[in-house]
Amino acid sequence: MTGHEFHEEEALGKAYDARLMKRLLTYLHPHRGVVVAAVLLLMATSLLELTGPYLTKIAIDRMIANKDTPGLIRIAGLYFGALMMSLLLGYAQTYLTQRMGQEIMVRLRAQIFDHLQRLHIGFFDRNPVGRLITRLTSDVEALNEMFTSGVVAIFGDVITLLGIMGVLLALDWKLALVSFAVLPLLFALSLWFRNHVRENYRQIRIRLARINAFLQEAITGMSVLQVMNHEERSRKEFDRLNRAHTDAHLQSIFYYATFYPAVELFSSLALALVIWVGGGQVIQGALTLGSLVAFLQYVRRFYRPIQDLSEKYNILQGAMAASERIFQLLDTEPSVADGPAAAAAPADEEPPLIEFDHVWFAYHGEDWVLRDVSFRARRGESLAMVGATGSGKTTTMSLLMRFYDVQKGRILVDGRDVRLWPQKALRRRMCLVLQDVFLFSGSVAENIRMGNEGIDDATVETASRNVNAHGFVERMAEGYASRLGERGASISTGQKQLLSFARALAHDPEILILDEATSNVDTETEILIQQAVSRLMEGRTSLVVAHRLSTVASADRILVMHRGQIREEGTHQELLKLRGLYYKLYQLQYRDQETVPAAGPASAAS
Numbered sequence: 329m330t331g332h333e334f335h336e337e338e339a340l341g342k343a344y345d346a347r348l349m350k351r352l353l354t355y356l357h358p359h360r361g362v363v364v365a366a367v368l369l370l371m372a373t374s375l376l377e378l379t380g381p382y383l384t385k386i387a388i389d390r391m392i393a394n395k396d397t398p399g400l401i402r403i404a405g406l407y408f409g410a411l412m413m414s415l416l417l418g419y420a421q422t423y424l425t426q427r428m429g430q431e432i433m434v435r436l437r438a439q440i441f442d443h444l445q446r447l448h449i450g451f452f453d454r455n456p457v458g459r460l461i462t463r464l465t466s467d468v469e470a471l472n473e474m475f476t477s478g479v480v481a482i483f484g485d486v487i488t489l490l491g492i493m494g495v496l497l498a499l500d501w502k503l504a505l506v507s508f509a510v511l512p513l514l515f516a517l518s519l520w521f522r523n524h525v526r527e528n529y530r531q532i533r534i535r536l537a538r539i540n541a542f543l544q545e546a547i548t549g550m551s552v553l554q555v556m557n558h559e560e561r562s563r564k565e566f567d568r569l570n571r572a573h574t575d576a577h578l579q580s581i582f583y584y585a586t587f588y589p590a591v592e593l594f595s596s597l598a599l600a601l602v603i604w605v606g607g608g609q610v611i612q613g614a615l616t617l618g619s620l621v622a623f624l625q626y627v628r629r630f631y632r633p634i635q636d637l638s639e640k641y642n643i644l645q646g647a648m649a650a651s652e653r654i655f656q657l658l659d660t661e662p663s664v665a666d667g668p669a670a671a672a673a674p675a676d677e678e679p680p681l682i683e684f685d686h687v688w689f690a691y692h693g694e695d696w697v698l699r700d701v702s703f704r705a706r707r708g709e710s711l712a713m714v715g716a717t718g719s720g721k722t723t724t725m726s727l728l729m730r731f732y733d734v735q736k737g738r739i740l741v742d743g744r745d746v747r748l749w750p751q752k753a754l755r756r757r758m759c760l761v762l763q764d765v766f767l768f769s770g771s772v773a774e775n776i777r778m779g780n781e782g783i784d785d786a787t788v789e790t791a792s793r794n795v796n797a798h799g800f801v802e803r804m805a806e807g808y809a810s811r812l813g814e815r816g817a818s819i820s821t822g823q824k825q826l827l828s829f830a831r832a833l834a835h836d837p838e839i840l841i842l843d844e845a846t847s848n849v850d851t852e853t854e855i856l857i858q859q860a861v862s863r864l865m866e867g868r869t870s871l872v873v874a875h876r877l878s879t880v881a882s883a884d885r886i887l888v889m890h891r892g893q894i895r896e897e898g899t900h901q902e903l904l905k906l907r908g909l910y911y912k913l914y915q916l917q918y919r920d921q922e923t924v925p926a927a928g929p930a931s932a933a934s
Contacts, residue, residue: 348648363480366421370483385621386403429473456541471654473647482640492626496630514631518638528583602620681742685738689727697723709869710869715913719892725873765821772804776791776827791830792830796860833863839871844873
């Protein structure tokens with residue numbers, strides 16, 4: 329398994345993009361009161377932190393020098409009070425910003441998930457699941473880090489820097505300039521750090537995306553991996569991707585391990601210069617000892633926000649990259665747009681329930697999958713579609729449910745183009761049963777009900793009885809409350825299909841669509857399914873995709889598709905008499921038999 333070499337995570341974008349930042353700040357708008365409060369708390373905390381060294385200066389120059397014990401106790405009390413107040417304000421600020429970040433994440437994740445549900449099926453054909461999960465998880469988390477530790481916290485760092493610079497210049501502007509002498513070196517170091525970490529961050533994102541994509545594919549296809557004895561190769565491929573991701577992180581560790589000690593080195597150099605120059609001034613009587621001690625404390629605190637600002641750069645970098653990908657997803661317009669409410673059908677003539685009118689469709693360019701397809705299905709009619717793989721049968725059903733829109737022609741339901749129907753209203757009239765039944769990790773009843781609270785427990789049980797599912801459900805430990813596990817892992821393939829029929833019957837659709845719905849089951853289960861489908865078809869328009877001709881022999885009409893076109897149409901017997909494509913398909917399946925096998929319900933799609 330390869331092909332994980334490019335992902336949109338590679339496009340890192342700018343370290344700061346005003347357009348993206350403006351859009352990101354809209355998520356702060358509902359929390360503007362919290363933001364203002366957090367900024368004020370940060371400002372207060374920063375100012376309180378400036379009082380400590382100055383109180384130390386007073387304690388040394390006035391209280392200790394004059395042996396003023398009561399005064400020293402008062403200064404110590406003030407110092408302790410300022411420290412405790414700073415801790416309380418810091419706690420309040422952290423709580424407010426973290427809570428705000430979590431609320432923004434909840435809102436953003438809900439917005440992304442809601443948008444994903446409105447995108448058409450073709451979007452998911454082109455975008456790996458692992459990438460979309462990354463949008464909802466790590467990318468949203470990167471924005472949360474920016475909101476909680478970036479945007480608001482930058483104010484505190486800037487205020488602290490400006491405050492310390494002001495105090496240093498006020499204490500002794502010449503000594504302040506000495507302490508600032510290492511700033512050019514620190515600026516060069518920060519520039520080197522940012523440039524290398526930026527590229528390193530990009531590499532980490534690329535490698536993480538490749539791991540996510542590989543894991544999603546490998547876990548989903550685990551049965552194939554095991555039956556093909558591909559475990560060792562998959563393990564080696566994962567080891568390669570995992571090692572590349574680890575190497576990128578180790579490179580990141582190198583940059584951080586170099587940067588922070590280097591900042592400490594430069595700050596220590598600044599402290600040494602202050603001690604050398606300031607100590608000389610103290611000896612000469614030009615500077616008090618308390619001022620020198622306060623100066624040393626301020627200088628050490630001065631370089632801490634510079635370290636923090638470099639870290640904020642990385643947070644901002646990640647947030648800009650994440651926001652660009654998230655907004656690109658949110659700005660993706662559904663290719664299948666909702667239409668207005670459908671008008672009533674003309675009163676003078678009842679139109680066919682379903683009509684394909686000269687339909688052409690291609691997934692890519694003009695590589696036509698359907699070519700000028702036309703047919704009608706009236707109410708209560710069972711219409712089967714047969715043909716070789718790739719002839720366009722499943723595509724026809726997807727177009728009817730409007731997973732895609734046609735390029736030419738039109739599809740009508742009750743005489744109205746499906747593009748004029750609201751998608752929910754259109755799909756509410758239909759129910760799809762697939763060969764690969766998808767069940768969710770809820771209870772049996774929840775999987776049948778599918779969130780429709782109008783379907784009560786009695787309806788769930790009645791539907792199950794009518795499709796022969798009640799027997800095995802009743803034998804389960806908790807009956808209809810039994811949990812099925814992910815994708816219904818705790819029950820057999822045939823039982824999954826019976827539950828899918830129960831789901832369809834409980835929702836009582838007007839149009840029933842069956843796509844290869846009885847494949848890969850044993851004979852006994854197939855009999856149960858045939859009976860279930862026969863009951864499910866009653867009073868409904870049924871469209872059936874099938875490979876086994878025995879399951880469509882009793883259909884009202886059969887359409888034979890070949891290379892995207894309807895080549896033959898008629899009943900089972902009429903098509904056999906034509907001795908055309910249908911007859912050839914029949915011969916291929918039953919050439920060793922003289923008669924047609926017992927025909928099951930037309931809707932029991934293979």
